[in-house]
Amino acid sequence: MTDDVKETSSRVPLGGPRTAPPAPAALAAKVRTLAPSMTRSMQRVAEAVAQDPAGCAALTVTGLAELTGTSEATVVRTARLLGYPGYRDLRLALAGLAAAQQSGRAPAITTDIAVDDPIADVVAKLAHDERQTLADTAAGLDTAQLGAAVTALAAARRTDVYGIGASGLVAQDLTQKLLRIGLIAHAHSDPHLAVTNAVQLRAGDVAVAITHSGSTGDVIEPLRVAFERGATTVAVTGRPDGPVTQYADHVLTTSSARESELRPAAMSSRTGQLLVVDCLFVGVAQRTYAAAGPALSASYEALAHRHGSGRRRA
Known part of the structure; x- marks a missing residue:
């Protein structure tokens, strides 16, 4: 050499890691993107915040750790992996995501395509997922x-x-x-x-x-x-x-x-x-x-x- x-x-x-945390609209996308590479305990935290952002936003770090059967350290590590300096910032994002869902701005998660789905349903599900992928990528870029x-x-x-x-x-x-x-x-x-x-x-x-x-x-x-x-x-x-x-x-x-x-x-x-x-x-x-x-x-x-x-x- x-x-x-x-x-x-x-x-x-x-x-490297970004100094500005993701916007609430990008939180769900970050969870979907990063969950497969997380440890099982961190996945439990990520799944909890994705499934019930309003409920988790109301919890302290200790409360979320107890809910997911993990530790406070795991909750904080998960928040940082998702791009937030600490759990407080994640709670604020969860509150924002919950508000968006309640107002109808956040789309619901679609079901998987089944082997016996009619072709019209296949088209609808793929179109929805493509739109969601584009929105998630744009929000997290x-x-x-x-x-x-x-x-x-x-x-x-x-x-x-x-x-x-x-x-x-x-x-x-x-x-x-x-x-x-x-x-x-x-x-x-x-x-x-x-x-x-x-x-x-x-x-x-x-x-x-x-x-x-x-x-x-x-x-x-x-x-x-x-x-x-x-x-x-x-x-x-x-x-x-x-x-x-x-x-x-x-x-x-x-x-x-x-x-x-x-x-x-x-x-x-x-x-x-x-x-x-x-x-x-x-x-x-x-x-x-x-x-x-x-x-x-x-x-x-x-x-x-x-x-x-x-x-x-x-």
């Missing part, structure tokens, strides 16, 4: 982190995007969008190619890792390499406490619908990831509009000409 790489590897990622990521992408010499499986499709979507506005971008789903390309990155480049679990090794490794080479790194993940954030300067958190047999993780996480990708693209297009506008027009004209030529040949 060279001296300059040693120096960049000592960087501290900026994408740190716009300061988003703005910083947009700034880095807009000025990047080159952008590499890493994703495996369904996240790889989202990585391709982001790359395709950046290419259409004249930026240099590459999507990597092969872990070996991802690492060998990450070695070529340096300061002024950007690396984006897309992983809902936040623990996909084939995505984390190239991001680590890019981070150590001095590139600006961005993680798009459903687990803001996941290992991928160790090497992320900016963390963009996504939400997803509750997983089930007929709604696997890859399907439930995709909607939130695509929203974040669209936000990144629109932000970059705004920042680079002098060049992005003509590039988009040229791509539209090229596609229109190709389609028109195809119709004439037919």
